[in-house]
Amino acid sequence: ARPATASQPLPAIELVGIAKRFHSRRGVVAAVEHVDLIIGEGEFFSLLGPSGCGKTTTLRMIGGFEEPTEGQILLYGHDVVGVPPNHRDVNMVFQSYALFPHMSVFENVAFGLRRKAVSKAELATRVGEMLDLVQLQGKSDRRPRELSGGQQQRVALARALVNRPRALLLDEPLAALDLKLRQAMQLELKRIQREVGITFVFVTHDQNEALTMSDRLVVMNAGRIEQLGAPREVYERPRTRFVAGFIGTSNLIEGRVTRVDGDTAVLEPGGGESIVVPDAVPVGATVGGPLHLTVRPEKIVISLEQPAAGRCTLRGRIAEVVYLGSSTQYAVRTPTGAELSVFVQNSSDSSDVAEREQDVWLSWRPEHSLALADSP
Ligand code: ATP
Secondary structure (H helix, E strand, C coil), rough: CCCCCCCCCEEEEEEEEEEEEEEEEEEEEEEEEECCCEECCCCCEEEEEECCCCHHHHHHHHHHCCCCEEEEECCCCCCCCCCCCEEEEECEECCCCCCCCCCCCCHHHHCCCCCCCCCCHHHHHHHHCCCCCHCCCCCCCCCCHHHHHHHHHHHHHHHCCCCCCCEEEEEECCCCCCEEEEEHHHHHHHHHHHHHHHHHEEEECHHHHHHHHHCCEEEEECCEEEECCHHHHHHHHCCCCHHHHHCCCCCCEEEEEEEEEEEEEEEEECCCCCCCEEECCCHCCCCEEEEEEECCCCHHHHCCCCCCCCCEEEEEEEEEECCCCCCCEEECCCCCEEEEEEECCCCCCCCCCCCCCCCEEEECCHHHHHECCCCC
């Protein structure tokens, strides 16, 4: 029994113990190892990870373009393993758009309804609604080649939505667009998803894209889920070294545990400092053992004087200063061997500017020391 809560709506898509192995001449490739996942009705959900981690294969199994080697896939409570894609009540949007070049925009969108028995009048209404939704009113007679990349992507989206699927699967749909257009389309896609209210499952290797758009996301690595959560949770509380490095800057510090008190460990990273790390025991910290932690770059304060007691501190020397307009990024070498990135907002009241080769103190609040586990 899974209670539906506010943060976890009714399940639309459930993957239960999914594995996918491909057999090729070079042997067996385990594309997906053991994935359990519940995607809620109406969620914007992303599968995020590096190339080859299994995200496309996972999406294709939901769509019915691949069958799992093991496990069950439930769509709205029904097991769909073995059910062909066109009987699944989900549609897929590909990176390549796959529009018909000889058909007009109208005909391309109407094509999504071709197997449905709808009257001519209803067809015109529904295609019109979709063109409104993707803001292509007035372009219905154009051919795809007369449209920009972003407009073509909107046509593909309209075509996939016109038959009102319960879920839309999107495989890197923005990858072919340049950065500006891509960012505009991210907001646009989110608006469209909110308006139609259906479940979107979105595959991307771009962490910013996933953080910007998703209600929740999973980070995948080598065919497994490393972490599941809302963007803020995953960014602010990465649980593994892989997630800490893949989302944001890894800012890894490692050392030996010298003391344990409840769930909190005290770490000796070298250089005579000690760092308090809450919640370290649950990830396996023991006295004398190794421990990895990360601190997000915007949580670190650079100062020229010794910070107040009670903060975690490290000495360092500024190796690089990169001015980024609204913020400045510092790369700081520490005697522990770790080189840490620090982001400082360039607000009008920040006067404490450090320079290359300057010796500084780095400090942060103990709760921003994030203990990291190894990958599962
Ligand atoms: P990308 O972003 O590069 O598409 P991905 O995370 O989507 O990567 P998948 O495409 O799911 O990853 O591939 C996962 C693994 O399975 C890779 O090692 C890939 O080479 C392998 N793979 C995928 N499809 C097949 C196939 N049809 N036959 C053999 N191996 C495959």
